[in-house]
Amino acid sequence: MFHNPGGKLKGLAKVLFWIQIIMFAGFGIAIMFGGISVLGYEDAPNIVTITSGCLMIFLGILVAWISTIALYAFGELVESNKRIEELLRAGNRGQNASAAPAVPKQNVCPFCGTVLAAGAKFCTGCGRMIDQ
Ligand SMILES: [Zn+2]
Numbered sequence: 001m002f003h004n005p006g007g008k009l010k011g012l013a014k015v016l017f018w019i020q021i022i023m024f025a026g027f028g029i030a031i032m033f034g035g036i037s038v039l040g041y042e043d044a045p046n047i048v049t050i051t052s053g054c055l056m057i058f059l060g061i062l063v064a065w066i067s068t069i070a071l072y073a074f075g076e077l078v079e080s081n082k083r084i085e086e087l088l089r090a091g092n093r094g095q096n097a098s099a100a101p102a103v104p105k106q107n108v109c110p111f112c113g114t115v116l117a118a119g120a121k122f123c124t125g126c127g128r129m130i131d132q
Contacts, residue, residue, distance in 0.1 A: 012075075013068045028054065033049070109125055111128050
């Protein structure tokens with residue numbers, strides 16, 4: 001469900017954009033043709049209703065456009081954030097791999113520091129017994 005939230009936000013932004021356009025266009029046309037009685041435009045289309053309707057559509061497109069850009073940008077941000085996080089994680093993993101000691105501690109003589117073969121019982125450098 002929460003896989004790729006940035007991509008989902010971007011998809012949602014596109015869907016919401018068209019929903020808002022259709023809603024405001026419908027609202028604007030309804031005002032134009034006197035369908036919205038609550039606003040007092042019950043008359044046949046005239047200059048006031050047509051102007052109001054056009055304004056409503058224009059504002060609707062503006063609002064839809066701005067909110068879509070905001071949501072899309074947020075989705076983009078989430079995506080790039082995730083990409084950076086993944087890069088950092090990959091970088092850390094690489095660093096850990098290279099930082100991991102090539103010579104484990106038990107393979108070095110604790111007395112003289114000579115590198116010993118795995119499982120060696122005695123040091124090849126100083127001849128002392130190695131405690132495992
Ligand atoms: Zn030694």
